[in-house]
Amino acid sequence: MMLADGPRRFSELKRAIGGVSQRMLTLTLRGLERDGLVTRTITPTIPPRVDYELTGLGQSLRRPVEALGAWVFEHLPEIHRARAAFDSRAEENR
Amino acid sequence: MMLADGPRRFSELKRAIGGVSQRMLTLTLRGLERDGLVTRTITPTIPPRVDYELTGLGQSLRRPVEALGAWVFEHLPEIHRARAAFDSRAEENR
Numbered sequence: 001m002m003l004a005d006g007p008r009r010f011s012e013l014k015r016a017i018g019g020v021s022q023r024m025l026t027l028t029l030r031g032l033e034r035d036g037l038v039t040r041t042i043t044p045t046i047p048p049r050v051d052y053e054l055t056g057l058g059q060s061l062r063r064p065v066e067a068l069g070a071w072v073f074e075h076l077p078e079i080h081r082a083r084a085a086f087d088s089r090a091e092e093n094r
Numbered sequence: 095m096m097l098a099d100g101p102r103r104f105s106e107l108k109r110a111i112g113g114v115s116q117r118m119l120t121l122t123l124r125g126l127e128r129d130g131l132v133t134r135t136i137t138p139t140i141p142p143r144v145d146y147e148l149t150g151l152g153q154s155l156r157r158p159v160e161a162l163g164a165w166v167f168e169h170l171p172e173i174h175r176a177r178a179a180f181d182s183r184a185e186e187n188r
Contacts, residue, residue, distance in 0.1 A: 036176025057172055064162040071158045078151055082130025 003038065004062055007053035037061060097132065098156055101147035131155060 002008060002016050014025055029052055032038040037058035043049040054062075072079075096102060096110050108119055123146055126132040131152035137143040148156075166173075 034177050034180040035173050036180075057169060057176070060169070061165060064158065064165045067161055068158040071155060075151060075154070079129050082151070083128050086128040086130075 003052060003054045003058070007041070007051040010050050010052065013052065032058070097146060097148045097152070101135070101145040104144050104146070107146065126152070 002013055008016070010025070010029070013029075014020060014022065017025065020028075029038060029040070033040050033052075035057075036055055039053050039055055041051045041053065043051070096107055102110075104119070104123070107123070108114060108116070111119065114122075123132060123134070127134050127146075129151075130149055133147050133149055135145045135147065137145070
């Protein structure tokens with residue numbers, strides 16, 4: 001959803017998505033481009049500028065993905081409680 | 095969504111999700127259990143029977159996940175076309 005508000009450069013995406021490797025971000029963007037969700041525009045400046053932008057298809061995916069994200073935010077406390085309980089049971093059974 | 099219609103045994107899930115390895119299914123189910131989305135019930139028969147079932151939290155995740163699945167089915171033709179075009183461009187640039 002980093003591209004929801006318009007085109008972004010590779011370096012901007014890498015900074016915004018903290019902890020992603022150059023290789024993983026490259027592969028992910030190539031996969032999104034191949035699936036028709038993102039376009040990749042190269043501006044022949046020196047150094048060349050590469051911008052990524054959501055296509056119409058990509059924009060249409062925002063709603064279901066945002067709904068999933070909203071579900072996670074809403075239920076994060078329950079998930080954390082469940083993990084704590086699971087881990088303590090696992091500890092007891094050691 | 096294999097558990098949407100009620101509890102299922104490990105072996106049923108493995109058969110239903112063709113191509114998943116024993117290890118991957120075990121790890122995935124353990125992760126879902128840890129996150130509080132699935133319960134794991136062991137019936138001490140011989141051999142023991144292990145049933146997995148969606149919790150209330152798991153049931154609440156159905157809607158956003160089904161919406162994402164519906165989006166994929168609806169847009170699969172566009173994705174396939176985009177992939178074919180991407181691959182032929184990649185072929186040309188070799």
